[in-house]
Amino acid sequence: MTKDLSRKNGAPEQEVLKKGNLGDVLRSQGVSRRSFMKFCATTASMMALPPSMIPMIAHALENALRPSVIWLSFQECTGCTESLTRAHTPSVESLIFESISLDYHHTLQAAAGHGAEAAREAAMEVNFGNYLLVVDGSMPLDNPGYSTIAGISNIDMLKEAAKGAAAIIAVGTCATYGGIPRAKPNPTGAVSVNDIITDKPIINVPGCPPIPVVITGVLAHYLTFGSIPELDHIGRPKAFYGQSIHDRCYRRPFYDKGQFAETFDDEGARKGWCLFKLGCRGPTTYNACATTKWNNGTSFPIESGHPCLGCSEPDFWDGGGFYRALSMPTDNLSQTAVYAAAGAAAAGVAIGVMNRSKKNTSNKIHVKTTLEDLKK
Numbered sequence: 001m002t003k004d005l006s007r008k009n010g011a012p013e014q015e016v017l018k019k020g021n022l023g024d025v026l027r028s029q030g031v032s033r034r035s036f037m038k039f040c041a042t043t044a045s046m047m048a049l050p051p052s053m054i055p056m057i058a059h060a061l062e063n064a065l066r067p068s069v070i071w072l073s074f075q076e077c078t079g080c081t082e083s084l085t086r087a088h089t090p091s092v093e094s095l096i097f098e099s100i101s102l103d104y105h106h107t108l109q110a111a112a113g114h115g116a117e118a119a120r121e122a123a124m125e126v127n128f129g130n131y132l133l134v135v136d137g138s139m140p141l142d143n144p145g146y147s148t149i150a151g152i153s154n155i156d157m158l159k160e161a162a163k164g165a166a167a168i169i170a171v172g173t174c175a176t177y178g179g180i181p182r183a184k185p186n187p188t189g190a191v192s193v194n195d196i197i198t199d200k201p202i203i204n205v206p207g208c209p210p211i212p213v214v215i216t217g218v219l220a221h222y223l224t225f226g227s228i229p230e231l232d233h234i235g236r237p238k239a240f241y242g243q244s245i246h247d248r249c250y251r252r253p254f255y256d257k258g259q260f261a262e263t264f265d266d267e268g269a270r271k272g273w274c275l276f277k278l279g280c281r282g283p284t285t286y287n288a289c290a291t292t293k294w295n296n297g298t299s300f301p302i303e304s305g306h307p308c309l310g311c312s313e314p315d316f317w318d319g320g321g322f323y324r325a326l327s328m329p330t331d332n333l334s335q336t337a338v339y340a341a342a343g344a345a346a347a348g349v350a351i352g353v354m355n356r357s358k359k360n361t362s363n364k365i366h367v368k369t370t371l372e373d374l375k376k
């Protein structure tokens with residue numbers, strides 16, 4: 001995926017900084033036109049774009065020059081990189097990623113020590129103002145000594161690399177929200193990219209780890225349009241984080257009927273009933289897991305019988321026990337409160353009634369209902 005990023009006679013190898021046409025690279029890798037157009041159609045669908053945009057995406061990607069990408073890893077577990085390298089091979093999305101000019105990546109690069117840092121500095125200088133900066137992992141603010149690279153603190157390396165970046169992609173929950181290192185009592189003083197950099201466009205791609213196709217989808221959008229995608233209120237691409245997992249979960253009908261698994265091996269669990277009582281955070285988690293899924297679209301945690309942990313949401317690690325049911329599964333407490341008397345057994349029915357009422361009623365209107373109504 002990377003070349004040996006080393007210096008020759010005190011200067012970076014020209015091979016490292018050479019850019020090529022993305023279409024030529026994909027064709028050289030044996031990607032057929034049919035496969036490429038299928039990828040473009042899927043990308044358009046994921047971005048909620050009309051079919052008429054597919055030819056534009058294909059043209060833009062084919063003619064795009066390979067952008068320089070500098071990937072920094074700080075306080076993290078390497079899970080985000082592991083997720084990306086687990087993309088089904090040889091998928092077009094993995095080739096898209098392989099075809100960018102990945103000029104620096106701690107885990108994937110062949111170079112080490114002075115050679116690696118020389119390559120990073122050279123890529124930053126030659127591509128100043130145009131390269132993409134990808135960051136995974138949080139930064140220790142209280143004591144920089146908790147995490148350093150080549151004797152440079154995470155904070156200083158981030159600030160230096162951010163100066164010449166066209167845009168920054170924060171990959172994984174650690175980079176976007178501070179992640180597990182930020183969990184109470186946060187001994188390192190871990191902070192997110194947004195806490196440090198405030199003068200650059202930042203795309204948050206949370207998840208512990210994120211879905212590979214989401215990462216490559218963001219890259220494909222940038223290659224196609226030369227800009228960042230539409231973001232939600234916390235900087236996530238709406239195309240992937242615009243709906244909750246609950247809204248797109250195949251177990252949703254059981255939730256609406258009030259049919260819940262009580263344990264992981266009871267009759268309800270065997271029948272695929274809703275995992276809400278076992279701690280599922282699907283109602284409050286926004287991600288593409290239920291539709292894009294993992295392992296080349298094979299499955300996702302809920303389909304495998306495990307409740308969603310809410311890993312793409314801020315502070316999910318400090319939200320209490322993972323296997324305890326949410327007391328308020330929606331964001332409108334004024335409406336949810338009237339259902340409390342219905343009890344846990346009727347929770348799914350109650351919230352189902354409330355959610356349907358939202359389509360025709362303003363969130364400011366208090367919905368009144370009785371236990372008898374819920375039983376109908």
